[in-house]
Amino acid sequence: xxxxxxxxxxxxxxxxxxxxxxxxxxxxxxxxxxxxxxxxxxxxxxxxxxxxxxxxxxxxxxxxxxxxxxxxxxxxxxxxxxxxxxxxxxxxxxxxxxxxxxxxxxxxxxxxxxxxxxxxxxxxxxxxxxxxxxxxxxxxxxxxxxxxxxxxx
Numbered sequence: 001x002x003x004x005x006x007x008x009x010x011x012x013x014x015x016x017x018x019x020x021x022x023x024x025x026x027x028x029x030x031x032x033x034x035x036x037x038x039x040x041x042x043x044x045x046x047x048x049x050x051x052x053x054x055x056x057x058x059x060x061x062x063x064x065x066x067x068x069x070x071x072x073x074x075x076x077x078x079x080x081x082x083x084x085x086x087x088x089x090x091x092x093x094x095x096x097x098x099x100x101x102x103x104x105x106x107x108x109x110x111x112x113x114x115x116x117x118x119x120x121x122x123x124x125x126x127x128x129x130x131x132x133x134x135x136x137x138x139x140x141x142x143x144x145x146x147x148x149x150x151x152x153x
Contacts, residue, residue: 002031002064006055009054009055010022010025010051010054010055013050013051014051017047017051020038020040020047020051021081022035023038023084030067031064031065032066032069033068035051035068036071037051037072037073038083040083042087043072044072047072078147078148082110085109085147086109089106090105090106091149092149092152093116093147093148094147095139095144096144096146097139098145102118102137104116104137105117113138114141114147115138116136116139117135117136118134118135119133119134120133120135121133
């Protein structure tokens, strides 16, 4: 009953904000509500406060005691949904698959796959030495174990 009410309030709040989307939502046995959001253009503090208020102001602590935490997915958090890849086009990703690890710039993403591009030094086909080659790899979402944005400082 409580979870259904919170879910309804969260769905309503996100329906009003089409640029935001849900990454994770849990309610613990002690009624600790945890909402993790992401957005097409990122998530700021005001976005978290808006969603938090939409939930909290419609619940009665006299009926049910609860704790509420609304956060953004965070820059270092793994990408878990296809929609998150679109906002990271042009950024460098580290992607772990069943076949190993690939690091490259995300150049395309759709509902089924992503495309990474990078440069590599390889031996010349004829003669000595190495030359730089452009690499490109399509990776289906079903093959991705974990993908993270590589942060530069």
